[in-house]
Amino acid sequence: MKRRKWKWNYYILAFFIFIMLMFLIDLKFEGLVAEYFQNEILFDKEKVLFLGVDRSKGIFYWPRLKDILIFIAVFGFLLLEIAVYFTTKYSKNKERKMTIDEIEQRISLLIKAEVPQKFQELKIIDSEINNLIQENEFVKKEISLEMRKKNDLITYLAHDLKTPLTSIIGYLTILDESKVPDNILKEYIKKLLEKSYRLEDLTNQFFDITRFNLQEIPLNKSLLDANFFLEQLTEELYPLLRDKNLKFDVNLPSDIKLYVDGSLFARVLNNLLKNAIAYSLKNSVIKINGKIEENSVKLFIENDGDIISRQELELIFEKFYRRDQSRSQSAGAGLGLAIAKEIIQKHEGSISAESQNGHTIFTITIPNP
Structure with a gap:
């Protein structure tokens, strides 16, 4: 509303300037404008003396005056629009520059922890x-x-x-x-x-x-048989089970498929299974279950081991977090689960962990193709 009112002020100002311009032109050329109007709208003219001053007298012709006024109005309107357009543009550019300068100054003050002058418009x-x-x-x-x-x-x-x-x-x-x-x-x-x-x-x-950052690694997805995939992975890890006398129990639906990047997803499962082996109790079973849902496939890796607190569960997927930093022989770099999470997110899936009384379940959710 303020801007529209401000624009109308320019129109009014430009109109008065136009009238003043015509008046000055008339004075400069000694009545040239008045003489032009007399010649165009008066017929049968004659000179008369009025209050001691020579005046022109004749028959008034309205259509001719109307044409002149229309021409002046159109021409004057165009001049007004041009004047207002360039004036407004100049004013906006000046206002924009002042605003940018003010913002730059405020940013500089705020970075220095100084308090700039308060303006409601810049709040x-x-x-x-x-x-x-x-x-x-x-x-x-x-x-x-x-x-x-x-x-x-x-x-x-x-x-x-x-x-x-x-x-x-x-x-x-x-x-x-x-x-x-x-x-x-x-x-x-x-x-x-x-x-x-x-x-x-x-x-x-x-x-x-x-090489933790996986953002630039492209995904080469393909449809994999989950049972065969898990069988290969668990066979490679069997030698690690001997020290604690652990066992794998793989129980997946026969028709379960995974649409994933095989090499990256193998790393996810490898990290999770090694993690389960490291923290499982002796003579226990590591279970690998699966479930097919309408829009996704879920894998569950379960093991019995040390009790994991709620605070630890919130941190285990963080980079460089290690559960037990005192056990240097078994503690890793704290990247295994963080890398697993990043790979799963890259597949537009999710990974979570829950633990109760030492029974821990990692859940992987992968979208169906």
Whole structure:
């Protein structure tokens, strides 16, 4: 409403300027405008003396005056529109520049934690700027915290690498420098294999830390038979079950299919199953169940182990979170479940965990093709 009223003020001002312009033109050219009107709208003219001044007298011709007035009105309206258009444009550009300068100044003050002069019109903008600044600070803190965790883990892993490597070198030195009985040789080879597996695990954790971002990896989805897929994965992990005398119990519908990227989804299940093996109680069973729903397929991985608190459940999918950092021999880089979550989200699915009295269930939901 204010802008429309402001525009009408320009119209009125331009109209008076137009009248004044005609008046000045008449004065400048000594009655040229008046003479033109007399010549166009008066017929049978004659000079008369009126109050001591010569005046023209004649027959008034209205149609001719109407044509002149219409021409003046149209021409004057066009001039008014042109004048108002350019004046308005200039005013808007000037106002926009002033607003931008004001916002830049306010942003600069708000970043410095200073309070700018309050304007009701800029209250919403100030609020948005403050929100952006707070979000930016939050992101900076999160990145800084993540980098600290990452650097700490790299330090821990670098230190942990020395232990199995030192053991491997020690056993190989003994075998190289002296002869040992067959029974001791067999024991040494077993220990060397264990330390080598540990060394491999730590090396893989290094790779996980350095290549965590999966955003640029394209998905190569295909339809997989879930039973055959799980059978292959569990067979590869059977050697890890022996120490705790664990078992896999796979119970999936015969017609269950998975529309996934095979290599990435294998990593998800591999991470979850290794996690279940690491934290399961001895002589227990790790169950793998499945369910076909209308728009999705669900997989459930269940194991019995340590009690997981609600606070831990909220953190286990976070990057670099490790449940038990004191057990360096079994604690990983804290990326397995975070990577699993990212891969599932990349498949437009979801992953969740629940635990009650030590019975933990991981649920994977994948959309149907």
